[in-house]
Amino acid sequence: MHAAIELPSLRRQKILLILERDGKVMASELSQHFAVSEDTIRRDLAELDSAGLVQRVHGGALPRPKDTGKDFFTRVSETDEVKTRLAQLAAGYVKNGQIVMFDSGSTTLQIARSLPSDIAITAVTASPMIAITLAEYPGIKVILAGGQINPSTLAVSGHETLRLLQGIKADLLFTGVCAIHPEVGISSLHFDEVPVKLAMLDSAAHVVAVTTADKLGAVEPFVVAPCARIHTLITERTVASGNIEDYRELGIEVVQMTAVD
Secondary structure: HHHHHHHHHHHHHHHHHHHHHHHEEEEEHHHHHHOOOOOHHHHHHHHHOOOOOOEEEEOEEEEOOOOOOOHHHHHHHHOOOOHHHHHHHHHOOOOOEEEEEEOOOHHHHHHOOOOOOOEEEEEEEOOOOHHHHOOOOOEEEEEOOOOOOEEEOOOOEHHHHHHHHOOOEEEEEEOOOOEEEEEEEEEEEOOHHHHHHHHHHHHHEEEEEEHHHEEOOOOOOOEOOOHOOEEEEEOOOOOOOOOOOHHHHOOOOEEEOOOOO
């Protein structure tokens, strides 16, 4: 009797190990693996989801992204060598004369800081902090979208924001990434970010996503768009969850940072 009581908790621990290894779990496969019914597995996944350990999706579960609990000012003020090097790689995609959109986020802010000092572009953003950073470049013309500021992201949203973004055809977009999964797509923690991100995606000829490895294979509550909307993905050499080839199979150019970049 004692072993039977312990079995569900042991099975759930093993499910978490499989999830960490594979980047996703499917109820049907777990049912066969543990020789229990799919209803039993669904109850396991529901318990793990309630505990904040997984993100349930149709047919299974995905990793839940780690939340550092840090506000935006804290994140952007910290020195992050990985983000700095990723941003430097991304900055190489910017060419003189382009119209470039900058989505909100600490990584896109770092890209703005990494541009060559003599670059001459028109920059469009919904982030006041990124706009201020770009305004320091003598050769950059900055267009800042108006709207209501979200205190969590320090970016604007609303009808005025969308109207401006929809009226611009950009050469390049650096899209912010809360989470990205090859099957689920790009997703966000903030509902009001979704239409803004979609408007930027629709307005750009080439979309570059720059992200640390911990956001790959992760899922947030609000889905923005399929991964196929991204043309170039810049990330770390080591992927925390899943297989980087899954993104290449979607037709995405994947650029991984190396030790000498």
